[in-house]
Every structure is written in C-alpha cells, then in structure tokens.
Amino acid sequence: MDTSDASGTAAASTALLTDQYELTMLAAALTDGSADRRCSFEVFARRLPNGRRYGVVAGTGRLLDALADFRFGEAELAVVARFLDDRTLEWLRGYRFGGDIDGYREGDLYFPGSPILSVRGSFAECVVLETLILSILNHDSAIASAAARMVSAAGDRDMIEMGSRRTHELAAPASSRAAYLAGFDATSNLEAVRRFGVPGAGTSAHAFTLLHSGPDGADEAAAFRTQIEALGLGTTLLVDTYDIAKGVATAIEVAGPGLGGVRIDSGDLGVLARQVRDQLDALGATGTRIVVSGDLDEYAIASLRAEPVDVYGVGTSLVTGSGAPTAGMVYKLVEVDGTPVAKRSSHKESRGGAKSAVRLARPTGTIVEEIVYPMAGPAPEPDGFEARDLSVPLVRGGRVLDDRPTLRESRDLVARGLVSLPWEGLKLSAGEPAIPTTFLQ
Amino acid sequence: MDTSDASGTAAASTALLTDQYELTMLAAALTDGSADRRCSFEVFARRLPNGRRYGVVAGTGRLLDALADFRFGEAELAVVARFLDDRTLEWLRGYRFGGDIDGYREGDLYFPGSPILSVRGSFAECVVLETLILSILNHDSAIASAAARMVSAAGDRDMIEMGSRRTHELAAPASSRAAYLAGFDATSNLEAVRRFGVPGAGTSAHAFTLLHSGPDGADEAAAFRTQIEALGLGTTLLVDTYDIAKGVATAIEVAGPGLGGVRIDSGDLGVLARQVRDQLDALGATGTRIVVSGDLDEYAIASLRAEPVDVYGVGTSLVTGSGAPTAGMVYKLVEVDGTPVAKRSSHKESRGGAKSAVRLARPTGTIVEEIVYPMAGPAPEPDGFEARDLSVPLVRGGRVLDDRPTLRESRDLVARGLVSLPWEGLKLSAGEPAIPTTFLQ
Numbered sequence: 038m039d040t041s042d043a044s045g046t047a048a049a050s051t052a053l054l055t056d057q058y059e060l061t062m063l064a065a066a067l068t069d070g071s072a073d074r075r076c077s078f079e080v081f082a083r084r085l086p087n088g089r090r091y092g093v094v095a096g097t098g099r100l101l102d103a104l105a106d107f108r109f110g111e112a113e114l115a116v117v118a119r120f121l122d123d124r125t126l127e128w129l130r131g132y133r134f135g136g137d138i139d140g141y142r143e144g145d146l147y148f149p150g151s152p153i154l155s156v157r158g159s160f161a162e163c164v165v166l167e168t169l170i171l172s173i174l175n176h177d178s179a180i181a182s183a184a185a186r187m188v189s190a191a192g193d194r195d196m197i198e199m200g201s202r203r204t205h206e207l208a209a210p211a212s213s214r215a216a217y218l219a220g221f222d223a224t225s226n227l228e229a230v231r232r233f234g235v236p237g238a239g240t241s242a243h244a245f246t247l248l249h250s251g252p253d254g255a256d257e258a259a260a261f262r263t264q265i266e267a268l269g270l271g272t273t274l275l276v277d278t279y280d281i282a283k284g285v286a287t288a289i290e291v292a293g294p295g296l297g298g299v300r301i302d303s304g305d306l307g308v309l310a311r312q313v314r315d316q317l318d319a320l321g322a323t324g325t326r327i328v329v330s331g332d333l334d335e336y337a338i339a340s341l342r343a344e345p346v347d348v349y350g351v352g353t354s355l356v357t358g359s360g361a362p363t364a365g366m367v368y369k370l371v372e373v374d375g376t377p378v379a380k381r382s383s384h385k386e387s388r389g390g391a392k393s394a395v396r397l398a399r400p401t402g403t404i405v406e407e408i409v410y411p412m413a414g415p416a417p418e419p420d421g422f423e424a425r426d427l428s429v430p431l432v433r434g435g436r437v438l439d440d441r442p443t444l445r446e447s448r449d450l451v452a453r454g455l456v457s458l459p460w461e462g463l464k465l466s467a468g469e470p471a472i473p474t475t476f477l478q
Numbered sequence: 479m480d481t482s483d484a485s486g487t488a489a490a491s492t493a494l495l496t497d498q499y500e501l502t503m504l505a506a507a508l509t510d511g512s513a514d515r516r517c518s519f520e521v522f523a524r525r526l527p528n529g530r531r532y533g534v535v536a537g538t539g540r541l542l543d544a545l546a547d548f549r550f551g552e553a554e555l556a557v558v559a560r561f562l563d564d565r566t567l568e569w570l571r572g573y574r575f576g577g578d579i580d581g582y583r584e585g586d587l588y589f590p591g592s593p594i595l596s597v598r599g600s601f602a603e604c605v606v607l608e609t610l611i612l613s614i615l616n617h618d619s620a621i622a623s624a625a626a627r628m629v630s631a632a633g634d635r636d637m638i639e640m641g642s643r644r645t646h647e648l649a650a651p652a653s654s655r656a657a658y659l660a661g662f663d664a665t666s667n668l669e670a671v672r673r674f675g676v677p678g679a680g681t682s683a684h685a686f687t688l689l690h691s692g693p694d695g696a697d698e699a700a701a702f703r704t705q706i707e708a709l710g711l712g713t714t715l716l717v718d719t720y721d722i723a724k725g726v727a728t729a730i731e732v733a734g735p736g737l738g739g740v741r742i743d744s745g746d747l748g749v750l751a752r753q754v755r756d757q758l759d760a761l762g763a764t765g766t767r768i769v770v771s772g773d774l775d776e777y778a779i780a781s782l783r784a785e786p787v788d789v790y791g792v793g794t795s796l797v798t799g800s801g802a803p804t805a806g807m808v809y810k811l812v813e814v815d816g817t818p819v820a821k822r823s824s825h826k827e828s829r830g831g832a833k834s835a836v837r838l839a840r841p842t843g844t845i846v847e848e849i850v851y852p853m854a855g856p857a858p859e860p861d862g863f864e865a866r867d868l869s870v871p872l873v874r875g876g877r878v879l880d881d882r883p884t885l886r887e888s889r890d891l892v893a894r895g896l897v898s899l900p901w902e903g904l905k906l907s908a909g910e911p912a913i914p915t916t917f918l919q
Contacts, residue, residue, distance in 0.1 A: 054647045056640065056666040058680030065682075065708035069700070071689050078685070103647070116672045122708075160689050167683075168667075171643035172650055199497065202612035203804040205649035206495045206544070209613055225497040226609075231557045239499030241506075242608075244519070244811035247819040248512050248601050259510070267506035267563075279822050353804060362798040363644040370685035378688040381720050 051106045052113045052132075056168045060117055063161050064125040072128075072161035077372035077391035077412075080140075080154035080174060082147065085182075086361030088467025091458060093185045093451055094153055095215045096177030097143035098444065101437045103169055104134060134162050138432035139393070139412075144218055144447030145427060146454040147178075148407055148470045152392040152428065153366065155412065160373075167368045175366050176208060179358035180215035181451070183335070186359070187351060188220035189455055189463050190339040195348040197238045199225040199330065200356035212356045218448050220455075221351075233444060240273040240300045240328060240350070247278065255279055261291040273298035273328055281309060285316050294321035298348070300328040306337070307344045314345035334359050335465055388476060396472075397422040404457045410477040417477065492547045493554045493573075497609045501558055504602055505566040513569075513602035518813035518832035518853075521581075521595035521615060523588065526623075527802030529908025532899060534626045534892055535594055536656045537618030538584035539885065542878045544610055545575060575603050579873035580834070580853075585659055585888030586868060587895040588619075589848055589911045593833040593869060594807065596853065601814075608809045616807050617649060620799035621656035622892070624776070627800070628792060629661035630896055630904050631780040636789040638679045640666040640771065641797035653797045659889050661896075662792075674885060681714040681741045681769060681791070688719065696720055702732045714739035714769055717754070726754055730761045739767040739789070747772065748785045755786035775800050776906055829917060837913075838863040845898045851918040858918065 066072035085092055109117070109129040118126055136158020147153055154170065156163050188196060198216040201209035213229030223238035224230070230237040241264060249260035261274050270292060276284030276299045288299055299317070301309050306329045317325050329341065330350030338349055354360075369387045370378060377389025391412040397419060398404045407427070408417050418424055430438055442450070455463070462471025507513035526533055550558070550570040559567055577599020588594055595611065597604050629637060639657040642650035654670030664679035665671065671678040682705060690701035702715050711733060717725030717740045729740055740758070742750050747770045758766050770782065771791030779790055795801075810828045811819060818830025832853040838860060839845045848868070849858050859865055871879055883891070896904070903912025 051647070053669040053672055054642070054650065055668050056642055056680060057668055057671075057678045058666060058682055060668075061680055061709055061713075062682055062686045062705075065686065065705045066689065068708045069704040071704070074689060076689070113672075116668060120678065160685075164683075164685060168642050168650075169647060172645065172647035175644055176646040176649075201495070201497055201609050202809075203616055203806075204613065205617040205646055205652055206492070206610060206613035207648040208617075208646035209495065209609075211646055225499060227496050227498055227501075227557060228494040230498075231494055231554075237498045237561065239497060239502055241499055241503055242605075243821045244601075244605060245503045245506065247811045247821065248507065248515060248517070248814055250814060250817070250819055252817060263510040263512070264503075264506045267509045268502055272502075353806075357803040362803045363794060365644075365794075368643075370688045373689055373691060376691070376693060378691055380684045380688065 049106055050108055050110055050113055051103045051169055052109045053116060054169050054172060055165060057120070059165045059167055060121060060125065060129070062164055063128070064121055066160055066164070067124055067128060072159060074160050074374050076158065076160045076163050076370055078156040078163050078368055079152050079371045079392065080170060080366050080368050081150055081152055082364060082366045084149050084365070085470060086365060089182065089361070090462045090464060090468060090471040091182075092147045092178060092364060093181040093219055093454070094141045094143055094145050094147050094174070094178055095181035095218050096173040097140060097431070098441060098447070099177065099211065099214075100170060100173045101431065101441065103173060104166070104432070105437065107134065107166065107169060108132065128161065132162070132165070133435060134158065134166065134432070135435035136162055136432070137430070137434065139428045140431050141427050142429055142442060142447070142450060144442070144450035144454070148472060148474050150388070150409060150474050150476065151407060152394055152409060155391055155428065157391065171366060171368050175364045177211055177215045178364040178366065179362055180212045180356065181219040182364065183359040183361065184216040184219035184221055184355055185451060185455060186335040186465060187338055187355065190335045190465065191349055192342070194346060196221040197223045197225065197348060197350045198355055199350045200352035201226045203353040204356035209356065214444065216355055218444060219451050220448065241275045243275060243278045246275060257284060258287050258291055261288055265292050270295050271297035273300050273326070275300045275302065276313070277301050277303050281313065282316060285313055286320070289317070289320045289322050294323070294325070296322055296325045298326040298328050300330060300350070302331045306331065307341050310341065310344045310346050339465060393426070393428040395424040396427055397424055398457060402457055403459055404472050405459070406472055407474040408477060409474060414477070490547055491549050491551055491554055492544045492610055493550045494557060495610050495613060496606060498561070500606045500608055501562060501566065501570070503605055504569070505562055507601055507605070508565055508569060513600060515601050515815050517599065517601045517604050517811055519597040519604050519809055520593050520812045520833065521611060521807050521809050522591055522593055523805060523807045525590050525806070526911060527806060530623065530802070531903045531905060531909060531912040532623070533588045533619060533805060534622040534660055534895070535582045535584055535586050535588050535615070535619055536622035536659050537614040538581060538872070539882060539888070540618065540652065540655070541611060541614045542872065542882065544614060545607070545873070546878065548575065548607065548610060549573065569602065573603070573606070574876060575599065575607065575873070576876040577603055577873070578871070578875070580869045581872050582868050583870055583888070583891060584883060585891035585895070589913060589915050591829070591850060591915050591917065592848065593835055593850060596832055596869065598832065612807060612809050616805045618652055618656045619805040619807065620803055621653045621797065622660040623805065624800035624802065625657040625660035625662055625796055626892060626896060627776040627906060628779055628796065631776045631906065632790055633783070635787060637662040638664050638666065638789060638791045639796055640791045641793035642667045644794040645797035650797065655885065657796055659885060660892050661889065682716045684716060684719045687716060698725060699728050699732055702729055706733050711736050712738035714741050714767070716741045716743065718742050718744050722750060722754065723757065726757050727761070730758070730763050735762040735764070735766070737763055737766045739769050741769040741771060741791070743772045747778070748782050751782065751785045751787050780906060834867070834869040836865040837868055838865055839898060843898055844900055845913050846900070847913055848915040849918060850915060855918070
C-alpha cells in the first residue's frame with residue numbers, strides 16, 4: 038500500500054481516476070475486435086434534482102485539462118497489470134484520446150435530456166473516460182447549479198464562498214471555481230485563488246477574539262484594535278463572540294465610523310442585521326457593511342431580502358450542492374457504427390443516436406424551448422424564434438480546440454442564462470424545468 | 479491565472495488548502511505578540527446529522543500525511559504575498575507544526591461533543607491548520623458514517639463501493655478509503671487501489687452489451703461470450719440491458735451453470751432478485767451470485783434483507799454521505815495560556831478547556847456512556863464499567879508518532895465499535911445518539 042501520498046494530492050496522471058470495469062470492458066472488447074467500432078457516448082441528466090428549474094453546466098474547462106493528463110505511465114500500468122492481460126496493457130501504454138468531443142459551453146444552462154457532452158471515437162478510446170468525465174461534470178455542475186440559485190436569490194448583494202471546511206480538501210477549490218462561475222464574487226480558499234484566479238476574501242474567526250482574553254477575562258477591544266492595526270480600517274470585524282450590541286459599540290469605538298464591515302455569524306440574522314444597521318447608523322458608521330454568515334442557503338438568503346445585509350458568506354450549503362451534492366449526469370453509449378443503440382429496461386431508458394441541441398428564445402431574449410435533434414440532421418429553425426446552437430466543438434482528433442472560454446466568460450454566460458429564464462424559472466420552490474425540451478427523431 | 483493544473487491535481491504542498499482568514503488572523507496576531515500564546519484547539523461535532531445514532535471518525539491517517547506536507551514554498555508564498563506583510567511571509571516560510579495533537583483513533587465511533595482532535599501549540603502554528611483539518615475529517619467522517627450504516631444494514635453480504643462518478647474526482651478515492659474503513663469489501667476506484675490498497679472490483683456496463691449490436695439488432699449473447707472469454711467464468715454479467723429473464727437465460731446458456739455472478743441495475747430489485755434466483759437455480763446455476771445496484775442507500779439495503787441478494791453495489795448515496803455529505807465538525811479555540819475560553823453568543827456555544835474522553839462499557843462489551851473530562855484532570859473510573867481511553871497521542875513536538883493504525887486495523891475498530899453499540903444504536907431511523915455523553919468540569 039502506498040501511503041506516501043495519502044493527503045489527497047494525486048500524481049500528474051489522471052488515468053487511475055477511473056472505475057475498474059472500464060478497463061475490463063476494454064480488455065474484453067479488444068479480444069473480439071469490437072473495441073474498434075465507432076461509437077458515440079453522451080452525457081446527460083435524466084432529471085434535475087429536487088424539482089429544480091434549471092441546471093448550470095460546469096467543469097468543462099477542468100475536464101479538458103484532465104483529459105490531456107489521461108495517460109498510463111509505468112506507475113499506472115503497474116496497478117492495472119494486476120487484472121489486465123498484456124495486450125490491454127500495451128494498448129493503454131499508447132493511449133491518447135484521438136476522437137471528437139462536442140458539448141455545451143461551460144456556464145450554459147441545461148435541462149433534463151440536454152446532450153451536455155458528445156464523445157465520439159472508437160469504443161476503446163471513449164469507454165475509459167466515463168469516470169473522469171462524470172466525476173468532474175457531476176461535481177462542478179452540482180455546485181454551480183446550487184450557487185446560481187443563491188446568486189439569483191441574493192440579487193445584487195455580494196457573495197463570498199467560504200465552504201472549504203465542509204468538503205474534501207481538493208473538492209474545495211473546484212467548488213470555489215464553480216461558485217465563482219455561477220456569480221459568487223470571491224472565495225476564502227487560497228488554492229482556488231492560485232489555481233483558478235478566483236478573487237480571495239476573508240474576515241476573522243471567533244478564535245481571534247477569544248485569543249485576546251486572559252485571567253482578567255475577555256478583551257474584545259484589544260482583538261479589534263490589533264486586527265485594524267494589522268489589516269487596515271477596511272477589514273471586517275466579527276462582532277458576535279460575546280454580545281453583539283456591545284461588539285458593535287466596541288468595534289466603532291475602536292475603529293471609528295470608517296470601519297469597513299462587521300460580520301454576524303449566529304442568531305436570527307434578519308433581526309440582528311436590522312438592529313446592527315440601526316446601531317451602526319446611529320454611531321455614524323453609515324458606510325460600514327454588514328456581512329452575515331451561518332448556515333445560509335438559497336432560502337435563507339431569499340428570506341433576508343428585506344433586511345439591510347450587504348454581503349452573504351455561504352459555506353456548507355454551497356459545497357454540498359444545497360441538498361443535491363451530485364448532478365446525476367450519466368455517460369451512455371448512444372450510437373455504434375452509425376446505428377442508434379439504447380437500453381430498454383425499466384426506468385433507465387435512454388434515447389439512441391448522437392445529438393445536438395438548440396435553444397429557442399423570443400425576440401425579448403426569454404427562452405421558451407430546447408430542441409434536441411440528431412447530430413447528423415439539419416438544425417431546426419422555427420419561425421419567430423432565435424435558435425441558439427448549444428453544442429459546440431471542444432475537441433477534434435484528440436486536440437482540445439483553442440477557443441475555450443475563460444472562467445470569466447463562462448461566468449458572464451451564466452449571468453446571461455439566468456436573465457434569459459422565464460420568471461417561473463427563477464422560483465426557488467420545486468417545480469417543472471423552466472422550459473420544455475423536445476426530442477426530434 | 480494558472481490553468482496548467484486545472485484537473486484537480488494539486489501541488490505537493492497542502493499549505494494553500496486553507497482559508498484566507500487564517501493567514502490574516504496570523505498576520506494580526508504577529509503584530510501584538512498574541513501569536514505566541516499557548517493555545518488548545520478542539521475538533522468536535524455539535525450534533526450528529528439527521529438524527530443519526532453514531533458517527534465514525536475517519537480521515538485521521540490522511541490528515542497526518544497532509545500535515546507533513548503543510549509547508550510554504552516559494553510558489554505558495556507568491557500567492558499569499560498579495561495580502562500579507564513581510565513579517566508574516568517570513569514566519570510562513572519557516573512554518574512547520576511543532577505542537578502536540580491527541581485524538582480519537584481513526585475508526586472509532588463519536589458522538590455530539592466528543593473531543594475528536596485536540597491540537598495544542600502557539601496560536602500561530604495551530605490557527606493555520608483549521609481548514610486542512612476540517613476538510614479532511616468532515617469529508618471522510620461523513621462518508622464513513624454513512625457507509626457504516628449501510629454495512630450494518632447489509633449484514634454479512636458483500637458491499638462494493640462504486641460511487642466515483644458521483645463525486646469530485648479526487649474525493650472519490652478518499653470516499654473509497656472511508657467506505658472500506660467502515661466495512662465495505664471493495665471499490666471500483668483504481669486510484670483508491672493504488673493509493674490506499676483498497677481491494678478493487680468491477681462488473682460491466684450496459685455500454686458493453688449495447689456495443690455488441692449492429693444493423694441486425696442486439697446480440698447479448700455475443701457480449702456475454704466475449705466477456706467470459708476475456709475475463710473468465712468468475713465474471714459478473716450485467717443482465718438487464720434488454721429483458722432480464724432473457725438476459726439470465728442467455729447468460730447461463732453461454733456460460734453454463736458455473737457463472738460467477740449476474741448484476742441487476744434497474745427495476746424493483748427485490749422482486750427481480752427473487753425471480754432471477756429462482757431462474758438461476760432452475761438452470762442449475764445455484765452458485766451464481768446476484769449483484770444488485772442502482773440508487774441503493776441504507777434503507778434500500780435493509781429492505782432487501784429477505785431477498786436472495788449476494789452483493790450490493792453502492793454509488794451515489796455512499797459518496798454523498800446518504801443525506802449528510804459533511805460531518806459538521808468544527809475547530810474551536812478552547813484554551814489560551816491555560817485558561818478555558820468559549821464563545822457565548824446564541825446557538826453556537828462551545829465548552830472551554832482542553833479535553834479528553836473515555837467510553838464506558840458493561841462487562842458484556844455494550845457501551846453505555848461517554849465521559850468528556852478536562853485533559854489535565856484525572857480520568858474518571860466509575861465502578862462496574864470498563865473505561866476505555868478515547869484520546870490517544872498522535873503528534874508530539876510536531877512529530878507524527880509511529881504507532882499509527884493501518885487502514886485494516888481501523889477497519890477492525892469500526893467493526894468492533896458497531897458490535898459495541900446498544901441495539902437501539904443500530905436503528906436506521908432518526909433518534910437520539912446511541913449513548914449519552916457527560917461533560918465533567
């Protein structure tokens with residue numbers, strides 16, 4: 038057992054982020070020649086979780102990077118040699134995805150049955166990518182989909198993602214990235230700052246205030262004084278360690294009315310925000326912002342709409358997808374040598390054939406329908422609607438295309454997507470998808 | 479923005495798996511000398527999620543490895559230099575945790591308020607570890623706690639973890655490890671095989687059967703024949719791509735009655751398992767095992783108790799913690815220079831002072847109570863009960879102690895823990911923790 042690298046950091050290769058059955062299927066397919074058949078696999082979600090109205094595609098950028106690192110070196114081959122024959126090992130040694138991938142743009146909305154990714158090539162080269170593709174898209178899309186609901190509930194107030202402590206240490210920066218994509222303004226996670234360029238942010242913890250106490254008891258003023266001295270007047274002081282009203286009074290006493298912000302992390306946030314706002318205003322600190330945190334989800338955020346909150350700090354519910362920690366996307370074989378194939382057993386039917394999609398919008402920009410059609414066939418062009426192509430080329434002959442959107446461009450796409458939804462689509466309550474999807478044969 | 483390593487793989491250093499506020503608090507504490515105060519931080523869970531009866535501590539081994547890699551090299555310093563002063567940067571450059579850590583053994587049960595980890599040293603050296611510690615323990619404990627309920631619901635039937643596609647690509651091997659710790663028998667995830675030595679397993683996907691079809695239609699027999707040829711008679715054939723009864727008939731026709739197993743992945747698993755068992759027996763395949771999968775959680779597993787199922791394959795619900803994707807543990811400052819400290823604001827009270835714990839058991843081995851007591855004070859020794867020390871030394875003077883349990887030893891500890899629970903403790907329904915906890919002052 039290798040325990041030298043047990044921290045969760047992985048080797049550069051992503052090839053073992055794979056389920057064993059993909060490689061045993063490969064081994065079997067190599068014995069009868071079926072490994073070379075031309076196949077299309079499709080990523081889609083059968084449904085949206087918990088009556089959600091829309092989903093947000095996220096992770097595509099990370100996936101395309103991980104695809105480039107999907108190589109079997111000697112270290113990876115040594116692991117799979119325990120259950121694979123020599124022919125399969127030789128095949129893996131030379132593996133490099135050489136097929137084509139089309140898919141929805143990162144940041145685009147999706148609905149049940151949307152052909153989010155279409156992967157085409159030999160059975161062998163496509164089948165081994167299932168787990169890598171689904172892990173990344175299911176995780177990142179789950180986070181982005183939850184985040185978008187929070188962002189839309191928050192209106193134009195600022196949102197800080199601070200959930201790193203509530204998820205796997207390397208899922209944390211990916212969550213920060215997905216939250217930023219969906220419209221969050223900043224993250225507490227430093228690895229997300231480094232790796233993805235997400236803006237960093239942070240306030241202070243109760244530990245810092247508690248640290249400034251001794252045999253004579255608490256000394257909140259000393260903690261605030263030190264924080265301001267070190268970090269400047271723009272910092273945010275955490276005022277709820279002892280008594281909030283006293284905490285606010287002490288904060289302004291120490292900082293003066295030019296203090297950047299105060300954070301409330303417990304109690305009835307709506308009531309407290311209003312009390313603190315009144316107190317700050319009475320002290321002349323009319324520009325001091327109020328940051329609230331503590332078990333916020335999209336519903337709590339929405340319920341604070343009428344309260345004087347400036348910034349939401351969101352943790353647990355963000356990184357756990359607010360009740361839907363995985364997007365439930367699947368990777369299904371839909372076409373073999375040009376012929377559509379589909380599973381027929383109950384409850385898990387799939388639609389055969391490689392597909393593309395367009396989304397129809399009224400001249401006002403409000404979307405009304407998604408149409409999924411055979412990739413080979415002509416794109417539908419209904420009268421009176423603008424039809425936007427949803428499936429764009431991502432990989433050709435194994436080469437990742439150069440015109441990938443930046444994270445910021447994908448973030449803009451999410452924002453435009455939210456604006457394009459019919460008003461029912463932005464409701465937080467459970468219901469039908471915001472628009473219907475039509476499947477053309 | 480660095481996008482060269484966007485796959486989710488991290489650099490060797492774990493130092494940036496950290497929330498920004500830890501470093502700004504450090505910077506502030508360095509300005510007034512409070513950074514050097516001797517502090518105790520404690521990891522505990524205020525409650526168990528969703529009325530669970532117990533939790534399972536997991537991740538300690540991964541954490542101790544990650545701790546050794548918590549170093550600020552030039553790459554990490556360049557990121558934090560954007561918001562930190564030179565003195566803080568110099569301090570981080572030389573950082574190496576030099577304090578002491580005690581904690582529950584990996585695999586031990588825990589309850590609300592259990593002092594799962596006690597971290598002691600200067601404020602500075604302890605405060606920067608919050609996120610790393612909580613990310614790992616919250617993730618792994620959430621998965622192990624859910625997994626243990628599934629294992630206990632499954633009785634002595636085999637369990638395969640196959641959830642990699644439903645979680646972050648690097649959370650997946652950590653989930654496999656946590657599931658194995660809790661009593662699962664194998665995993666589909668190859669990185670977990672490599673990194674943690676978890677036994678690997680796998681069957682086949684619908685894609686493989688669908689691949690063996692062409693202009694003349696489906697050819698399930700060809701798929702089965704190839705799989706058996708390549709992987710041997712012990713393999714498990716997936717029989718529900720088209721019609722299950724026909725699938726089973728074809729499987730035995732092709733393989734003979736010595737076939738290793740068949741898998742059912744859809745439909746009413748209980749009804750189907752019974753029908754398939756009858757059919758297999760009638761065909762003489764009395765030793766062919768039945769593997770079921772498809773949206774199984776602990777409740778579905780328990781409901782199949784009376785059915786002829788041999789192996790459960792569990793995916794989504796395992797890696798998402800079956801409704802509790804994070805364990806909700808917190809990292810709180812509890813003592814400064816020998817004086818207990820505690821937050822006083824509403825709903826998030828904490829108990830001051832560094833603590834140890836013992837768990838009391840009847841002579842039969844059934845546990846009855848947990849007692850949390852001041853670390854400095856004498857351990858309670860109540861009459862008539864065996865009192866087992868729960869807090870053991872893990873790190874001394876920054877050095878990880880050598881007598882760490884192996885993953886298999888921790889797995890045995892979980893198994894012994896489940897046996898030690900009073901019978902109500904194994905109920906799947908929501909309720910009180912299996913044993914009460916007493917806090918001595």
